[in-house]
Amino acid sequence: MAPNSTNTEPHTDPDPISRTLQFTPTASQSLSTEIVMGVARASGIDPTQFHEALNEVINPSALDALFQPKADGTARSGGTVCFTFHGYHISVEADRTVTLQSELDRLRQTGANLLVCGMVPDDVRDVMSARLLGDATRERERTAFFTLSDCPTETALDRLTKAQIPQQRAHVLSTGETARAATQATTPIEAAQSTVTGSLEDVQAAVLQTLSDLEHQNDPFGPADLRFCFDSLAPSSTQSIRTD
Structure with a gap:
């Protein structure tokens, strides 16, 4: 041959x-x-x-x-x-x-995790995050889940706009100082919101519960239908170092 x-x-x-x-x-x-x-x-x-x-x-x-x-x-x-x-x-x-x-x-079918390390300018990080949220032209809309620990809720909303994902298809979980700021915000948003304070274990429990709720609501997700963005791990890492 x-x-x-x-x-x-x-x-x-x-x-x-x-x-x-x-x-x-x-x-x-x-x-x-x-x-x-x-x-x-x-x-x-x-x-x-x-x-x-x-x-x-x-x-x-x-x-x-x-x-x-x-x-x-x-x-x-x-x-x-x-x-x-x-x-x-x-x-x-x-x-x-x-x-x-x-x-x-x-990887798109089975899922994958991407950890971004180092000092990245906010505008570059926002553009990159919006791209990772997925293609808005798909027949089935994606659901975006944000966990924010050191940036305001508006960060998630801006990325949703860039990715052309409706706010109704998003959930924003705010932690730590971001959670306190979120409870004082007066600007109405259409994305679902929740807050959690406490230890890293408390945040983990809240994330898992929210993921379970979203999975139940979507009966269940198809491959790559859910995009999860944790921004960022820096406060948790700092807290862990101090604890150790």
Whole structure:
């Protein structure tokens, strides 16, 4: 087989949203070769660039041997091998079915946490936070949940505006000094609000309860439908250092 061709055909066309490709390699080709060809087909990159790179991730010979029949000739009925390669999450089933999914899309489905460290200008942080709140053009609206410990409620409202998310789809939990300021605010807002004071454990309990309430109200959330923004951990970190 030429390095830029393949005899395998996907069972389904790549999903334009999840970019998932599934296929069953032919018995005449090594499993590792077919995986390289599958990644090349999904990414549009010359497969010759991938062969050596795969060796650094997983032993191709071991991968091929893993799915060979047992010593008595019995076919293996179960088992899955999963690994990440060139931006794709790859799973190989015992029947040699290979599934490739974009690692970024997998994170979007399963959820991910992003911790921003260091001194970041407020305007840069606001723009970045608005982008992380998600795409407002989706058919199903996202819900935004803010926990604010060292910035005013207006910070959350500004980010909602930038992300084009209605205030009705947001909940703002204010803690510490921010909570006291929130109770004295006179400007009406449409986002749901709550406050909590006390220890870090009290804040954690309030966050978990709010998440549970939001999940119940949305029966339940679909993948990536809820975006949680904690701004910021600095007061909690300072309190923890003083306590220790």
